[in-house]
Amino acid sequence: MTDRILVVGAALYADGRLLAARRSAPAALAGRWELPGGKVEPGERPEQALVRELREELGVEAKILERVPGEWPLGRAGYVLRVWTAELISGEAHDVRPLEDHDQLRWLAPGELWDVDWLEHDRPAVAEAARLAQA
Template sequence: MTLHNADHVVVVAGALYDRGRLLAARRSAPPELAGRWELPGGKLEPGESAEKALVRELREELGVETEPGERIPGEWLLKPGYVLRVWTARLVSGEPAPLEDHDELRWLGRDELGSVDWLDVDRPAVDAVAARLWPAPARDA
């Protein structure tokens, strides 16, 4: 099933999770987004599955091999005609480096997620990822 259709372009992002931390990437381009943080990823190519696109994009942007995990429920409008869909991803090999569109990477723990200036469109996605990766502890009755 392809997620690319005439109505919108799907942008896939990876919630790259390793040793209890989530990877954040600071944009270096375009100018209106530079300096703000996002979950790394990119556009689906026609006929490409979301999982394959995620692996390809993380390889191109970060120089790492990853394994897609579960899709985070929901999708977020990036701009007219573009929607963001997020998957968890596991680092298989390599050390992430900012190769394309980013100038800095940071591994963030649960209580550090607010320490970077996330892109507005990424904030709800990051919140959804955090709820999935770090569920709230059960309360004693």
Template sequence: MTERIVVVGAALLDAGRLLAARRSAPPELAGRWELPGGKVETGERPEDALVRELREELGIDAEPVERVPGEWPLRSPYVLHVWTARLRPGSAAPRPLQDHDDLRWLTPDRLWEVPWLDQDVPAVRELAARLGAGAR
């Protein structure tokens, strides 16, 4: 049995809005939207990976708040764990630095206006329920 590799996704929330990031790479994912994040390195805590990935991908200083219940399969051996997160006071505004070419803050009523990556849809549904948004 292959050991699972955890990928952390950030549900970055600010004033009730969720940050979505549009992929620019790899080609098969380009143009679709996701929760930013990345792989947890060996020996790294998921919360620390989330902070590191958000710094690398978006140039921000964020803090994890809580894990969203559930895990979602990605292509084997990866599984997605999602954490809510917020910008730390004094953090720069998010900007697409790596693997993304656009960012959008989505209010709960607009969560479904972007074409999410298939593997992120169940996590976004869970977030929508938490934000009091309509399901899809």
């Protein structure tokens, strides 16, 4: 039996726009878009991991708001994605820069959410986060 590995993602909002991050690695994922985040380390709560990952990947401080309903299997055995909505608490949206794993960022308005080529497992999470944002 494979151990479950939890990966957390952020539906990070600023000024009503959702942040999309384009993968630069690994080669199989490069050029596709995802919600920023990463693996939960042993002893870490998922929300703590998400704050840490946003700091490491984007150099920002974020406030975790609400868990997005659902859990999505990733392309590797045992890996699952959970997503939370979040908002910037330090800096401005135009100051956010990719630091690790990404080569481009885009802030997407509600009508632009499907203008990028999301990774398959991020699509239902983006749809559910968008539904929450409109509620």
